[in-house]
Amino acid sequence: MSTTARIKRELAIYGGILGIALVLAGLLAVGGAGYAYTNPPVEDLPPEEYDVQEFGVTVTHAATVTGETPLYAEGETIENKPVYFTNSTPELDLTVETDVPDDRTVGLTHRLVLVHRGTFNDDVVWEREETVIAEEASISDGTHETTASVDVPDVVERVNAYESAMAGVGSVSTELRLETTYAAPAQGGETYEGSLSGTVPFEVGNDAYWLDGDLSATTTESRTRQRGTRQLSPDMTTVYGGLGIGVVLILVGTGLIVWNVRGQDVHELEMEIVRSKYDEWISTGEFPADSDKQYIYITTLEDLVDVAIDTNKRVIYDPDLETYSVVDDDLIYYHAADPTQIDSWVGLSGSQ
Structure with missing residues (x-):
């Protein structure tokens, strides 16, 4: 009971202010929901890639059989083999194939060059280049x-000469190197410019030779532009949640x-709290009316309960008069919400 009374008392004192604050908070929540509905989020679109163009280059190889061999027919052209034999195919054809935009x-x-290199302990001692293809188109x-x-x-002969000159110190290697540049107009008055390159070991011996891998390179060029923004749909969860709250x-x-405006008796609620707190000291009875007694208002x-404790008496509550009293011989200590009414009532009783 005391807990309920305490809550009612606090609401009676601060309920009006709290109610106004809640109404204002509710209006803000409704306004926020309306704002979320009328101002949905905006998303930045990612940049758009356009005028996408690919540039690629590949080196293929082939050889025509000119020497006698049981492996191939004379005059036959063999292409992109993993190994060629020097006696039957002494000449290697290298083709640079380019694939670029056709619009x-x-x-x-x-x-395209042959690069001969002498190394010692992984450091380059010397380097020689032989140009195979040099072209502008x-x-x-x-x-x-x-x-x-x-x-x-001829390549084998030069490699043997390089190895002889090295006198067994270090090593000699040969590789095929490709360097390609391109320039093409792009949309917006710009130009696509770049280079493609690659290398592959060219293994040569007295009896056979081969390219140890593929030689190719590709790249992609493009332009980008901003795409602006787009408006998304309102977050209805936020809208409905704001409205509901x-x-x-x-x-x-x-x-x-409204409850506060109707008026709440704060004194009565405070009495109820104290009554609940000191209920073990309070009994129900009649308020004593005797003109010979001295009445003292507390x-x-x-404080009246403190008097009862000090005098080792009980507090008597008269529900008809809504009055509390402690009788100590000729002294009557009392407390009432309206003490003037009790004073007049005691006077009437004493005169009868």
């Missing part, structure tokens, strides 16, 4: 091929204001 004119340069149909031949016995807060706040019920 614009593309400028190309090719440089302008194409508009998207493809281009350039072919040149390598005399393999707002309506509840407004209703609760309005109820508190300001609070709590």
Whole structure:
């Protein structure tokens, strides 16, 4: 009971202010829901890639059988084999194949070289280059091929000479290197410019030779532009949640204001709290009316209970008069919400 009374007392004192605060909070929640509905989020679109173009280059190889061999027919052309034999196919044809956009004119340069290199403890001692292909071209149909031949016995002879000059110190290696540049117009008045390159070991011996891997390179060029923003749909969870919370807060706040306006007896609620706290010292009975007694008014019920404890008496509660009293011989200590009414009642009783 005391807990309920305490809550009622606090609401009686602060309920009006709390109710106004709840109504204002509810209005803010409803306003926020309305704002979320009328101002949905905006998403930044990712940049758009356009005018995407690919540039690629590949080196293929082939050889025509010119020497007698049981492996191939004379005059047969063999292509992209893992190994070639020097006696039957002494000349290797190297072809640079280019694949570029076919909707614009593309400028190309090719440089295909044999690189001989002498190393010692992984450090380069010397290097020599032999140009196989050096070309500039302008194409508009998207493809281009350039072919040149390598005399393999001549290469073997030079490699043997390099190895002899090294006198067994370090090692000699040969590789095939490709360097290609391109230039092509791009949308917006810009130009795509770049280079493609790659290397592959060229293993040569007195009896056979081979390219140890593929030699190719590709790249992609493109332009980007901003795409702006787009408006998303309102977050209806936020909208409905804000409306629901707002309506509840407004209703609760309005109820508190109405309850508070009707008026609540704070003194009566405080009496109820004290009555519940000191219930073991209070009994129900009649208020004594005797003109021979001296009546002393006590300001609070709590102080009246202290008097009862000090005098080892009980507090008597008269529900008809809503009055508490402690009788100590000729002294009557009492407390009432309206002490003037008790004073007049005692006077009447004493005169009868």
